[in-house]
Amino acid sequence: MKKRYEVSEELNRSGSFVRVLLVYLLVCVIGVFVMISAINLLIKEHDKSLTTQICGLVAEKMNNSIKYMTTSAENMSALFSAEDHADLEELYEELRDTQGGGYISMGFVDENGRIYATETELGEFDKWDLMDTAELASPVSISAPYRSGLTGQPVFTLFSDMEYGGGKQGKLFLTYPLKEVQNIAYTEILDDESEIWLMDAESDNIIQCAGSNKYAIGSWANALLTFSNKIDPEDQEAYKNWKKSMENHIRSDAVVYHIGDVSYTQVYSEIDFMHGWNVVVRIPSSSMSSTMENFRTIVLVFTVMLLTATMVMFWISHKRDVEDKMILENLSIHDPLTGAMNRRAFDIAVKKHFEKSLKPDSSLLFIDIDYFKTVNDKYGHDAGDTVLTEFTALLKELFGENALIARYGGDEFLVFIKETSRSKTEYLLSELKRRVHEIRPAALDNDDMFKVSCSCGAAQYPDDSRDIEELKSYADAALYEVKESGRDGFKWYDGSLK
Amino acid sequence: MNKIKAAALAAAVSVLLSACEHSVPQEEDTDEIEPAPPFSALGEIKEGRKNVYVIIKNLESTYWQVVVDGAKDAAVDFDCNVYYSGSHSEIDWESQARLVDEALAADADAVIFAPNDSVQLADKVEKVYDSDAKIVLVDTAANTDSYDVCYMTDNLMAGQKAAAEMLRQLRANGNGNDSSLKVGIQVGSIASQTINERLAGFLQHWVRYAPEGWEVISDIKSNEGDIEKGYGLTRELMNDYPDLKGVFGCNNGSTVALSKVILDEHRTDIAVVGFDYSDEMAQLIKSDEYAASSLVQRQYYMSYTGIETALRLIDGENSDVKFVDTGIVVVNRDNLDYPEVKDILSHN
Numbered sequence: 138m139k140k141r142y143e144v145s146e147e148l149n150r151s152g153s154f155v156r157v158l159l160v161y162l163l164v165c166v167i168g169v170f171v172m173i174s175a176i177n178l179l180i181k182e183h184d185k186s187l188t189t190q191i192c193g194l195v196a197e198k199m200n201n202s203i204k205y206m207t208t209s210a211e212n213m214s215a216l217f218s219a220e221d222h223a224d225l226e227e228l229y230e231e232l233r234d235t236q237g238g239g240y241i242s243m244g245f246v247d248e249n250g251r252i253y254a255t256e257t258e259l260g261e262f263d264k265w266d267l268m269d270t271a272e273l274a275s276p277v278s279i280s281a282p283y284r285s286g287l288t289g290q291p292v293f294t295l296f297s298d299m300e301y302g303g304g305k306q307g308k309l310f311l312t313y314p315l316k317e318v319q320n321i322a323y324t325e326i327l328d329d330e331s332e333i334w335l336m337d338a339e340s341d342n343i344i345q346c347a348g349s350n351k352y353a354i355g356s357w358a359n360a361l362l363t364f365s366n367k368i369d370p371e372d373q374e375a376y377k378n379w380k381k382s383m384e385n386h387i388r389s390d391a392v393v394y395h396i397g398d399v400s401y402t403q404v405y406s407e408i409d410f411m412h413g414w415n416v417v418v419r420i421p422s423s424s425m426s427s428t429m430e431n432f433r434t435i436v437l438v439f440t441v442m443l444l445t446a447t448m449v450m451f452w453i454s455h456k457r458d459v460e461d462k463m464i465l466e467n468l469s470i471h472d473p474l475t476g477a478m479n480r481r482a483f484d485i486a487v488k489k490h491f492e493k494s495l496k497p498d499s500s501l502l503f504i505d506i507d508y509f510k511t512v513n514d515k516y517g518h519d520a521g522d523t524v525l526t527e528f529t530a531l532l533k534e535l536f537g538e539n540a541l542i543a544r545y546g547g548d549e550f551l552v553f554i555k556e557t558s559r560s561k562t563e564y565l566l567s568e569l570k571r572r573v574h575e576i577r578p579a580a581l582d583n584d585d586m587f588k589v590s591c592s593c594g595a596a597q598y599p600d601d602s603r604d605i606e607e608l609k610s611y612a613d614a615a616l617y618e619v620k621e622s623g624r625d626g627f628k629w630y631d632g633s634l635k
Numbered sequence: 636m637n638k639i640k641a642a643a644l645a646a647a648v649s650v651l652l653s654a655c656e657h658s659v660p661q662e663e664d665t666d667e668i669e670p671a672p673p674f675s676a677l678g679e680i681k682e683g684r685k686n687v688y689v690i691i692k693n694l695e696s697t698y699w700q701v702v703v704d705g706a707k708d709a710a711v712d713f714d715c716n717v718y719y720s721g722s723h724s725e726i727d728w729e730s731q732a733r734l735v736d737e738a739l740a741a742d743a744d745a746v747i748f749a750p751n752d753s754v755q756l757a758d759k760v761e762k763v764y765d766s767d768a769k770i771v772l773v774d775t776a777a778n779t780d781s782y783d784v785c786y787m788t789d790n791l792m793a794g795q796k797a798a799a800e801m802l803r804q805l806r807a808n809g810n811g812n813d814s815s816l817k818v819g820i821q822v823g824s825i826a827s828q829t830i831n832e833r834l835a836g837f838l839q840h841w842v843r844y845a846p847e848g849w850e851v852i853s854d855i856k857s858n859e860g861d862i863e864k865g866y867g868l869t870r871e872l873m874n875d876y877p878d879l880k881g882v883f884g885c886n887n888g889s890t891v892a893l894s895k896v897i898l899d900e901h902r903t904d905i906a907v908v909g910f911d912y913s914d915e916m917a918q919l920i921k922s923d924e925y926a927a928s929s930l931v932q933r934q935y936y937m938s939y940t941g942i943e944t945a946l947r948l949i950d951g952e953n954s955d956v957k958f959v960d961t962g963i964v965v966v967n968r969d970n971l972d973y974p975e976v977k978d979i980l981s982h983n
Contacts, residue, residue: 257956264792264960281839289776289785289958340838354778357791358831359838361855362822 154455158448165444173437180429181393181400184422188402189391191418195333199318199416200409206295206313207277207410209238214276214299214309222301229253239317241288246271246296246308257286258312271296271308279411281337282315282344282357291315291344291355293411315355318346334417336360336405338383343417364403364419369395379403383415393422472544474522475529480551483543487553487605490541499598500562501605502552503612504532504569507590507624509548512578515587520578524589527576535565535572551609559597559629566593566627592619593627601630671730674718674737677703678710685949687942688738689747690731691721692774698911698934699749701982702773705938706747712939713946721749728752735759738768745769745945747938753777769948773937776958783948786937789960790829794836797883797908797930800965801837802845804906804926805881815848816880819872820855821865821889830885833910837883852876858892865892873900884909890929891915897925912966912983920968928967935982937961 222228225245232243233255244254252262261283262268270280274296285292294312301307318335332348341360348354368376372394379392383405391404400422405415470482478486490496506512506528513521525548532542532552541553554562569591576589594616596608611630619628674688689706691699703719710717718738722730728751738746739762746763748770750756757779763770764781772785801818810816820837822830834855841851856872858865869892873879882897882905884890890909894916897907906926907919919927940961944954964979971977 255955284789284791284958284960286956286958286960288780289782290780337839340835340842342835342839356828356832357835358828359834361853362825362831362834362857366853366855 158451158455161451162444162448169437169440169444172440173433176429176433176436180422180433183429184400184402184420185391185393188418188420189389189404191331191404191420193389193404193406195406195416195418197406200406202318203279203409203411206239206311206317207279207297210295210297210309210311211276213311214297217309218300221303223303225253225301225307228301238311240311240313241285241292242312244310245299246310247301248305248307254310255287261286267294267310270294271310273412274298274308277410279408279414281411281414282335285312285314288314293318295410315344315346330420332419334360334419335408335411336383336415336417338380338386338413338415341365346416364396364401367396369397371395379405383407475525475544477529477532477550478541478543480543480545483541483545483551483553486541490553490555491605496598497556498558498600500552500554500557500559501596501598501608501612502550502554502562502566502627503545503594503609503616504550504552505592505616505620506548506550507592512587512589516578524576524578528573528589528591531569531572531576535568551612559600562595562597563627566595569593570625570627590625592616592624594619594630595627596630601632668727668730669723671720671722671727671734674720674734674741677707677717677719680716685715685744685946686742687715687717687745687747687945688734688741688743689717689719689938689942690734690738690749691719692725692731692749692751694721694723698932702749702934702938704982705935706942709939709942713943715942715946717942722751725751728755732756732759735763739763739766743768744949745771745942747771747773747941747945749774750777769945771941771945771948773941774934780957782957784941784944784954784957784959786941786944786959786961788932788963790832791836791839792960793910793930793932793963794833794838794885795840796836796963796965797833797910798837798840799844800928800930800967801841801881801883801906801908802849804908804928804967805849808880808904808906808926810849810880812846813848814846815850815878817850817852817876817878818881818883819852819876819879820883820885821868821872821893822855822857822885823860823888825857825859827886833885837885852879858889860888862888862892865889866896869893869896870900873902873905879905881906881908887911887913894919894927897927912980920966920971923968928965930963931966931979931983932963933961933979935979 217228225247229245235243242255242258244252244258246252246268250268252259252268254262265280265283267280270278276298278296280294282291282293284290292312292314294310297309299307299309330349333346334343335346336343343358343360343363345354345356345358365376365380375392376394379390382390386407389404389406391402393400393402395401401419402422403417403419405417408414408416470478472479506524509521509524512524525544529542529544529550532550536542536552536554539555539557541555543551545551554565573591574588578587578589594612594614596602596611596615598608601611602608614633615628615630619626672694677689687706687710689703691702693699699721706717706719709715720734722728731748731751732755735746735748735756736759746768748760748763750760750772753775757777760770760772760777761779761781764783770782772782772787774787776785776787805816805818806812820834822834824830838851852872856868858868865888869882872882873896882893884893884907887910890907890911891913893907893909894913897905898915898918903924903926907916908928908930909916910930910932912929912931916927916929919925920929940959948954964976966976966980
């Protein structure tokens with residue numbers, strides 16, 4: 138009985154579903170956060186990898202272009218060396234006005250450091266210490282960019298070793314516009330987003346080759362003001378390590394950092410022959426990640442929709458489950474014919490009532506329909522069912538919501554009236570006795586005077602007993618006495634158990 | 636309960652979606668700027684002379700008044716008619732575009748032009764270049780090759796000279812090559828190309844020639860054009876770095892801020908190098924106690940020589956250079972009496 142009682146309680150535990158649902162929701166939210174974090178990490182790695190590749194390509198383009206320039210210079214030097222010119226001044230006069238190969242001017246430096254160039258160029262050699270660069274040629278060297286007086290535009294000068302005059306060491310120099318390199322560095326793919334600089338590892342000086350700020354293109358600036366001092370403090374260490382790699386002449390390295398809300402991936406790659414100079418490419422994550430971010434949004438929306446659908450399904454399933462359980466519960470509690478409680482449900486309900494600390498006076502009634510077997514035999518089972526149904530309806534009408542009514546056996550009913558006195562119960566029983574006669578079995582002939590009646594035994598709590606089983610047995614005993622004395626009546630338990 | 640669940644779900648979704656939000660840039664408002672006035676004659680106008688139109692950046696600035704002075708003197712010295720105008724603000728490039736059109740409509744023989752926007756005004760520069768008039772840029776270049784000649788300060792070189800002067804002043808102040816010291820830098824607007832180039836030049840020279848223990852403080856502070864803020868930043872620099880032995884101001888405002896605080900605190904141990912000849916800087920330079928130098932631009936010569944060159948170009952001469960660095964003059968206590976320094980200071 139106890140186990141059945143627990144099963145019945147289980148039916149009422151609808152709150153457990155909500156708790157499970159909330160836990161499920163919490164797990165889902167955590168799961169989605171983990172998923173988004175994982176995707177963000179992937180995006181970051183993707184950005185870094187893709188930017189590294191783009192930078193590598195740009196750097197390769199630049200290095201190839203510079204290599205083309207240096208190879209041209211080396212070939213020219215080799216040619217002049219092979220021709221073994223006795224006098225560089227003569228050679229310069231011969232070649233000074235020749236154009237081609239993208240350079241804007243050319244000239245020579247002899248073994249004594251004498252420069253064969255125009256007056257303006259000589260001024261620039263002096264102004265920009267270009268001889269220091271010339272001395273680094275092995276076999277080629279490239280100067281830092283400077284603004285040319287001839288063109289007004291930024292240029293750089295390339296030096297190449299050569300021989301003349303029977304083994305004397307000289308230099309050939311060619312001056313190229315920086316625009317040549319800028320054009321190569323320029324990429325349409327990320328025109329508005331990417332920034333490309335040439336950067337001197339030692340001084341942090343930069344020259345912008347491409348970027349959204351058109352004013353800055355071709356001009357000098359310094360990384361301290363342009364980006365490095367703006368990097369968020371937590372990313373400064375990563376940036377310092379990146380910079381250290383550059384200073385230590387490691388060929389290439391990448392760093393990801395934040396400036397405010399924007400995350401940037403920045404990569405450098407060393408430029409051959411341009412001592413200490415690197416090409417630096419910076420791209421904000423937003424531009425690289427747009428595809429990935431769209432993917433992330435789609436995944437997120439799809440996941441949220443899936444979870445919502447799952448929860449709706451859960452909810453519908455739960456509602457159906459509850460409804461099924463209610464049907465089952467109803468079946469397990471009520472007599473299917475009359476709708477009165479069955480015996481087991483009645484016992485549980487009464488027990489629950491007796492578990493309460495405050496238990497007001499109440500009555501327990503055992504009621505039998507008199508001669509019910511005769512009804513069934515004489516008028517048929519349908520008529521018997523009608524009597525039972527109408528009798529139950531009468532009980533419910535009389536005793537109302539304040540009573541537990543159960544069909545205890547075939548024609549036997551138990552009624553437990555809460556909060557009632559003997560006199561109230563007696564009044565109700567007299568009403569029952571009067572009105573039960575109104576119940577007529579179906580298809581009764583006019584001359585058939587059959588009347589439905591009932592017998593009732595009653596016991597009062599707590600006067601007769603405080604124990605439910607005892608009360609039941611006392612009411613049963615009282616019923617027995619009513620039956621013995623001719624039925625169609627009621628009787629209180631009088632203290633003697635028969 | 637259903638409402639609570641719905642709210643919880645909505646909250647969870649909104650929290651998740653917020654992870655994908657992006658910030659939206661704010662638009663900036665600009666104040667109304669008074670349009671540029673019509674051209675005014677600069678000195679006497681005579682029939683039969685060449686007409687030169689000068690367009691400057693800022694009519695309110697003393698720096699640009701010196702440019703106008705150069706043009707005025709050139710009109711007398713080279714016998715030409717000079718008209719001038721300019722905008723009331725250095726962000727007003729639209730007015731300058733209108734002035735270029737007006738100069739061409741007035742059959743200008745030459746336009747001396749300091750563009751407020753080297754990108755937006757590039758087409759106007761090209762328009763003059765393609766006409767019969769000559770175009771000479773002063774102070775600022777434009778993003779085009781289509782101009783006759785440009786006279787301006789090479790700020791990268793100016794920065795290098797500033798670094799060289801700082802090294803000299805530090806040594807003059809008794810700092811040995813094997814000593815350990817720090818040099819602080821203050822800048823105005825970090826968006827200024829001029830300031831960026833000066834800084835680049837300074838650092839380019841510094842890493843090459845400064846002794847190993849002489850360190851530039853990498854945390855370069857910007858006063859954003861606010862002198863009061865510059866005072867605070869200077870005091871902060873002095874407090875944070877007890878071994879501070881030199882300060883470099885990348886523009887006039889920064890130099891004034893640094894000089895004023897050095898004077899107030901009587902920090903004779905700190906060498907000051909900056910730009911332009913402000914009262915504060917003049918006080919430092921003239922005093923025997925301080926080590927200070929200022930780099931003064933030659934803006935007078937930008938317009939003066941610019942007009943001279945324009946007239947030569949009109950007469951059919953060719954210029955073998957496109958870009959002329961008008962240079963800077965380093966002014967310090969040792970050269971205050973030099974004629975060149977006296978001359979440049981007379982135009983400031």
